Amino acid sequence: MWLADVVAPGRHLFGPRALPPFVAARRGKRPVRTYAGAGVDRRRTAGALAALLANVRYRPPVASGRPIPLRGHYAGLIRIGRETIAITTDTVGTKSILAEQLDRWEEIGIDAVAVNVNDLASVGARPAGLVDVISCRRADPKVFAQIGRGIDRGLRAARCSLLGGETAIVPELVQGLDVGGTAIGFFPRGRAPVTGARIRPGDVLLGIPSSGLHANGFTLARRVLAGSISGGRTRRRGSRRSIGVELLTSSRIYVAASEALADRPGTTGFANVSGGGVRNLTRLHRNVQFVLDRWPKPAGVFQWLAEAGKISPTELYQTFNMGIGFVVVVRPSSAAEALRHLRVAGYGDAQVVGRVTRGRGVVLPRLGPSYASYA
C-alpha cells in the first residue's frame, strides 16, 4: 500500500498508516496534476489513526513477550523467549481493481507475499511464515487458482511457508477482491535487527531496481490509465506489452538482498520503497539527510506516468518507487563488497543511488523534490 505511517509519539508501533498527499486524476481536458477529491482526506486519516492509537495504552507483563520499540519502522518486533520475532501486515490495495479489469490474478498473489516480506527484509528479518486474507464478494476457483500460483511463486522467492489464511465471503462489505496478509520473520543466531539507527553521514545508498510500480500508487496510476486515449490496451512506444499489463507486473522480492547483507557490519539500513516513495528513507533515521544525487532517470512506466499524467516530480517521488524498489545503506568502505554480494544474490543491477549527509529528510538535488519526513 502507498500508505504513510502515523505513529503516536513514544509508541513502539510500526504503525497504522495514513495516505500521503497524492495527485488525483481529472478526467477530460484538465491535466492530471493536483490533489483532487479521490475520496481520500489525508489529514483526516492521520487524525483518525492518532485517535485510535491514543486509546491503546495497555502494556502487558513481560511474561507475554517484550515488544522492542522501533517507532515508525517497517515491522513490529517482539522478544519471545529466546527469539526476536518481526511481524508486518499489509494489503495489495487497489492494484486488485486493475487485476480484475485485466482478469489476471497471479501477480496479486505474488504481491500479497511481496508487500509483507519486503517489509520484513527492511529490518533484516528472515521471513518464516505468511498468512493470507482474501475478502471478496464470491470465490471464483479460476481466480483463486491464479492467486495460489502467485502466492507459491512469492513464497519461493522469499523462502517462506504459508501457515494459514482466511477467506471471507462478504458481499455486503467488499467489492471485488481485497487481498492482504501478515508475515512473521526472525533473526538467525548472531544477527541483530538492521534498523538504520547506526546510519551516519558518509554512508552510501545502494539502490536495487524495481520491476515496476509494485503495489503502490495504483489509485493514481489507474486514473492516469483511464484518462489515456485507449485505456489499458495502449502500448508505450518500445514496449511489447499493454500499459495495463505493465502496471500489473508483480513486485520484485528483496529478501535475498537483505539476507546477503544483514549479517555484515558495514550494512546500516534497508528500505523498501513502498507507499510514500522515497519518503520511506526517513523511517530509517530522522537526523540525517538522504541525498539521492545518483538516482537513475526513470524510464518505462514511470516516464509514461509522468508524461501522460502530467504529474510533478514532487508527487511522483512520494507516490511511486520511480525505478528503485529497495535501498541498502552501507558504510562507504563496504559499498563495493556489498554490490558484489548483491550480484551473487541475483541483484546484479544494484547501483549507487545516493549518499547520507548531515541534515534531515530526503532530497533529489537535480530534480528538485525534497521531503522533510515520512508522513
Added chain:
Amino acid sequence: MWLADVVAPGRHLFGPRALPPFVAARRGKRPVRTYAGAGVDRRRTAGALAALLANVRYRPPVASGRPIPLRGHYAGLIRIGRETIAITTDTVGTKSILAEQLDRWEEIGIDAVAVNVNDLASVGARPAGLVDVISCRRADPKVFAQIGRGIDRGLRAARCSLLGGETAIVPELVQGLDVGGTAIGFFPRGRAPVTGARIRPGDVLLGIPSSGLHANGFTLARRVLAGSISGGRTRRRGSRRSIGVELLTSSRIYVAASEALADRPGTTGFANVSGGGVRNLTRLHRNVQFVLDRWPKPAGVFQWLAEAGKISPTELYQTFNMGIGFVVVVRPSSAAEALRHLRVAGYGDAQVVGRVTRGRGVVLPRLGPSYASYA
C-alpha cells in the same frame, strides 16, 4: 467469522476458510428457515480454496523455520529457533455492518482482538502480539477512537501487545469498515501445544458461556433482525437493551481459561466455538464423538433467534455458539479440578456440557442435530 476450514489433504495449514451451510432469511411472510440466495455459495467457495491451496506447493528449507503440521486446526504453528510460534488471522466480518447501523464501534475493536486470541487459546498458545487491519471508505476519528478503546480492552483481557497495523483507505474496494487482524502467540517453557490429539473416549467436555453471538453468524442474525417487526430497536421480553445492542455485545475472551489449564496434563483440548458452531469440536480429533448431552438450554438472543428466525436446531448449532463460547476437554479425573481452576481464573460459570465417546463427529442427543465433520 463463521467460516469453516477447508484444508487440502496433507497440508499443514490451519487453512483458508469457507462458509458452512447456513440459513438465509427470507423477507416478507416466508419464515427464515432454509438456505437461500444470500450471495454465498458454500461449495463454490470450498472449491476455490482447494484450487488456491493446490497451487501452493513450496516448502522452504529448515533454515526458514519448521512448520508443525496441524491440519485444520485453529492456528498455524512454526518452530523458529528455540521457540514455537502460533499464528492466526481472522476478521470481524459483517458484524461491522451492525456496528455501523448502531454507530457503536468499541465492541468491534474488542472483537478484532478476541477472534484472534481465542483461536490462539484453542491451541494453548499465550498471545504475545497483534496487528490490526482496517480497510474502509474513509477514516472517521470518532469511529477510530472507539475501535482503539475496544482494542485496548481486548489486549488487556488477552495480555497482548499491539505491534502494528494497517489502515487502508480504499473506497473503491470496501463499503463501510472491514476490520481484522493477526495474532501471534507462543508456548511458555515446558508447555506443549494443546491440539486435541490426546483426546479419548471418556474425556469430559467443560463449556464456558459466551457473551452473546461473538463475531459469528451475523449475515443470518442481521436478516432475522431486519425481518422482525421493529428492527434493531426491539427489546426481547426480559431485556433492558435493544436486540441490536445485545447482538453487538463484544466477544468474551478465553485466554485466561487456556492459560489456567494448558500446562495441566489432564487437559486434552480447547475449542473456540466460532464459525461453524459446535462443528468446531471436530477440529480437535476426527476419530472420536463429541456428545453434547448436557449443553445448557439456549436463552437470551439465541432463543430469540430460534423463534423470530424460525431456524432449525441443525442450522442454529452450526451457525451460532448457542450459549457456550469455549469448550475445554479434560480427563474425567481432572474435571473437578479444572472447574476449580477456571473459577479462580474468572470463569465461575463453566460447567460440564458433554463427553467424548467412540464414534465420529458431534451430536446433540436430545435436540437431534448431528454433524459428521467441520466443513
